[in-house]
Every structure is written in structure tokens, then in C-alpha cells.
Amino acid sequence: MLMHVLWILSALLVLPAAVLLAEVVLAVSPRTKGPDSSRQEHSGRPRVAVLVPAHNEATSILGTLRSIAPQLSSTDRLVVIADNCVDRTAALAAGAGCEVVIRNDEARRGKGYALDAGVQYLRAAAPEVVIMLDADSRIATGLVEQLARHCLRSNRPVQARYRMLTPPDPSLRMRIAAFAWQVKNELRPCGLHRWRLPCQLMGSGMAFPWTCISAARLASGHIVEDLALGIELALRGYPALFCPQALVTSCFPESAKDLRSQHTRWEHGHLGVILSEAPRLLWQSLRRCNPGLLALALDLCVPPLALLALLLLAMLGVCVLTSLLGSSAQSLPALGFSVLASSMLVAAVALSWYHAGRRIVSFAALALSVPYAIWKLPLYLRFVVARQTQWVRSRRAGEQPVPHR
Numbered sequence: 001m002l003m004h005v006l007w008i009l010s011a012l013l014v015l016p017a018a019v020l021l022a023e024v025v026l027a028v029s030p031r032t033k034g035p036d037s038s039r040q041e042h043s044g045r046p047r048v049a050v051l052v053p054a055h056n057e058a059t060s061i062l063g064t065l066r067s068i069a070p071q072l073s074s075t076d077r078l079v080v081i082a083d084n085c086v087d088r089t090a091a092l093a094a095g096a097g098c099e100v101v102i103r104n105d106e107a108r109r110g111k112g113y114a115l116d117a118g119v120q121y122l123r124a125a126a127p128e129v130v131i132m133l134d135a136d137s138r139i140a141t142g143l144v145e146q147l148a149r150h151c152l153r154s155n156r157p158v159q160a161r162y163r164m165l166t167p168p169d170p171s172l173r174m175r176i177a178a179f180a181w182q183v184k185n186e187l188r189p190c191g192l193h194r195w196r197l198p199c200q201l202m203g204s205g206m207a208f209p210w211t212c213i214s215a216a217r218l219a220s221g222h223i224v225e226d227l228a229l230g231i232e233l234a235l236r237g238y239p240a241l242f243c244p245q246a247l248v249t250s251c252f253p254e255s256a257k258d259l260r261s262q263h264t265r266w267e268h269g270h271l272g273v274i275l276s277e278a279p280r281l282l283w284q285s286l287r288r289c290n291p292g293l294l295a296l297a298l299d300l301c302v303p304p305l306a307l308l309a310l311l312l313l314a315m316l317g318v319c320v321l322t323s324l325l326g327s328s329a330q331s332l333p334a335l336g337f338s339v340l341a342s343s344m345l346v347a348a349v350a351l352s353w354y355h356a357g358r359r360i361v362s363f364a365a366l367a368l369s370v371p372y373a374i375w376k377l378p379l380y381l382r383f384v385v386a387r388q389t390q391w392v393r394s395r396r397a398g399e400q401p402v403p404h405r
Contacts, residue, residue, distance in 0.1 A: 006319065010334040045149060048148045055114070058087040083113070109221060110220065113218075122210075130208045139247070140249075142246070157238055158208075158241050158246075160204075160248045161246060162205050183348075198296055199242040203225075223268065273300065
């Protein structure tokens with residue numbers, strides 16, 4: 001019985017490792033070209049509304065608004081949703097010439113509720129395209145133009161390339177986190193894009209046709225509302241497209257405590273969505289014979305790199321121990337699956353590092369990153385015994401704690 005369980009578990013681990021390797025290979029291959037997301041139409045640019053949900057963002061909101069404003073036309077709108085703020089966020093946004101929606105509801109907290117308030121506010125004079133940006137984001141030149149045109153042309157949500165920056169002189173832990181983020185949110189969606197497959201939504205740098213986002217269920221306290229929203233829209237026939245030419249950036253928290261808090265929210269949310277949505281997404285993709293939904297389901301099933309590495313190391317250890325205890329013949333299939341999955345993971349990480357990670361972290365440091373995985377082990381154990389389900393905002397660089405009312 002134990003051998004059968006090992007066979008099944010080791011075989012299941014092959015799937016995420018294979019999906020990860022396939023996405024990375026497609027992303028780094030020079031021979032595979034995806035659709036041209038930057039192609040311009042001769043028609044006028046659509047009317048755009050940019051929504052910026054903000055919760056106590058007085059330290060960063062002006063820099064964000066200054067990066068957005070030069071890219072807006074006279075018919076565009078910039079709306080800040082000051083959500084349960086106890087600082088000067090609303091006043092600063094109003095002083096910068098933005099439209100401000102003030103929302104106070106301590107019982108319903110979370111970015112989803114703020115975005116819903118923004119969409120409801122826009123209904124009186126609906127735009128053609130809605131772009132959502134986090135209040136600590138900075139956008140590269142041309143992002144609004146690229147997302148707006150691509151969104152209107154495709155009539156589907158569009159996700160910009162979303163990059164997390166490290167503070168000066170980052171720790172090894174921070175550099176490994178930045179590398180893992182780049183694999184997940186740049187390389188993997190780029191691989192899907194090159195095969196004209198949809199991607200997940202990432203929380204900032206998202207554009208939506210009004211007809212799509214106005215009917216979406218945004219009002220929730222989901223801790224990874226972007227991931228859940230992307231799945232919901234894909235099932236409704238609006239899978240998101242990746243636009244690698246458009247770039248939005250944000251910064252990791254500076255302290256280890258805040259970084260751990262941010263990772264807990266992201267990864268507990270991701271794992272929760274895998275358990276709740278991956279089976280449904282996989283079933284619907286097969287029932288509808290829809291390759292786009294199938295690609296999203298398989299992509300969703302790839303856990304965080306550190307967790308996948310820990311699972312494979314544990315499986316290899318169990319298989320080796322079982323062989324040493326005298327069941328080598330019976331444990332051989334499980335050992336073979338584990339070695340295969342581990343090899344694919346190593347190949348995917350090595351390719352990712354060579355293509356996009358050399359400026360972030362040295363290969364020697366990456367190869368010796370076991371302490372980073374161990375540092376995250378309590379995070380994964382808490383998912384089992386005390387999963388985070390409430391949205392918690394991460395503190396920004398240089399920000400002091402803000403007292404609650």
C-alpha cells in the first residue's frame with residue numbers, strides 16, 4: 001500500500017515540473033515567436049480609466065500618480081480609491097488632480113472591495129478600457145497606450161509584465177525571491193504568450209474591456225483576488241493575454257518580517273486557489289475541449305519553486321530510504337519519477353537563471369539556496385494548520401506603522 005502511495009505522489013510531482021520546464025523552454029527559445037502585442041491600430045485610442053486602489057499609501061501614492069499622469073489623454077480618467085485610509089492618501093490624490101473615491105468599511109476589507117467600489121463609480125460614465133495599478137507601482141513609458149490598444153483589439157483582459165525590484169544591497173534571501181518572482185511572472189507567462197495561450201492575472205498592470213470588468217464579481221476579501229479574478233473571467237470566456245512590451249514595477253519590502261508577511265499572503269492564496277479552482281478549471285477545459293483553459297489549469301498547478309523543491313527533496317529522501325530498507329525493486333518506479341521530476345526542475349531553474357537571473361543572483365548562491373527553502377518551510381506548514389485567509393497589506397519601504405482607528 002505504501003509503495004502505491006509513493007508511486008502516485010511521485011508521478012503527480014512530474015506534472016508541475018514538466019509544465020514549468022515547458023514554459024521556461026518556450027520563453028527562452030529564439031525560434032518561437034508569439035503574437036505581436038505591440039502592433040498599433042490606426043483607429044483612435046480607446047477611452048481609459050485607471051483605477052488605483054490605495055490603503056494608507058501616503059508615502060508612495062504621489063510617485064505612482066506622477067508615473068501615470070503623463071500617459072493619459074484629455075479623455076482619460078485617473079481614479080484613486082482611498083480604502084479604509086487613516087492617513088493623507090485621499091488628500092494627496094485629490095491635490096494631484098485625481099478623482100477620489102473614499103471608502104470606509106472596516107467589516108469588508110481587501111483590495112477586491114476597493115476595486116469594486118472603483119468600477120461602480122465609473123458606471124455613470126463608463127470608459128472603454130479599465131486599467132488597474134497598485135498604489136506602489138511605477139509604469140514604464142507607453143504602458144497605458146499598449147495595454148489600452150491591445151485590450152480593445154482583443155476584447156480580452158491584458159496583463160503587463162510585472163517586475164518586483166529589490167532595495168539597495170539586498171540580502172541573498174531577497175535576491176532569490178526576486179529571481180523566483182521573475183520566473184513566475186515574466187518567463188512563464190512569456191512562454192505561454194509565445195504559443196498564443198492565456199496567462200494568469202498578477203494584481204497590477206491589468207487592463208480590461210469595460211463589458212468584461214463591469215460584470216465581474218470583484219467585491220471580495222480574497223487574499224489573491226487577481227488570481228481568482230483571472231480564473232473567473234477565463235471560465236466566462238475572457239482569458240487574459242500577456243503583453244510583454246508593457247512593464248510595471250513595484251518593490252519588495254525591505255525587512256525580513258514584511259517580506260515574510262507578503263510571501264505568506266501570496267503563497268497561501270496561491271495554494272488555496274490550486275486546491276479550490278484547479279480541479280474545476282481542468283474539468284471545464286476537458287469538457288469544452290479548450291486548450292487555453294487547459295494551459296491555465298496546468299500553469300496554476302505549478303506550486304511556488306521553494307515548495308516544489310522541498311516536495312521533491314522529501315520524495316527523493318523517502319524513496320532512497322525505502323530502497324535502503326530492502327524494498328528497492330518496489331520503490332524503483334517512485335524513485336524514477338522523483339529523479340525525473342527533480343531533473344526537470346533543475347533544468348528549468350538553470351535555464352531561467354542563464355536567461356534572466358544572472359544579474360539578480362549568482363549561480364553558486366542559487367545552488368546553495370537550501371536555507372531559503374528552509375526559511376519558507378514554516379510558511380507552508382502554517383498553510384496546513386493556520387492558513388491565512390484575510391487580506392493584509394505589506395508595509396512599504398520607509399513607512400512607519402499606521403494606527404487603526
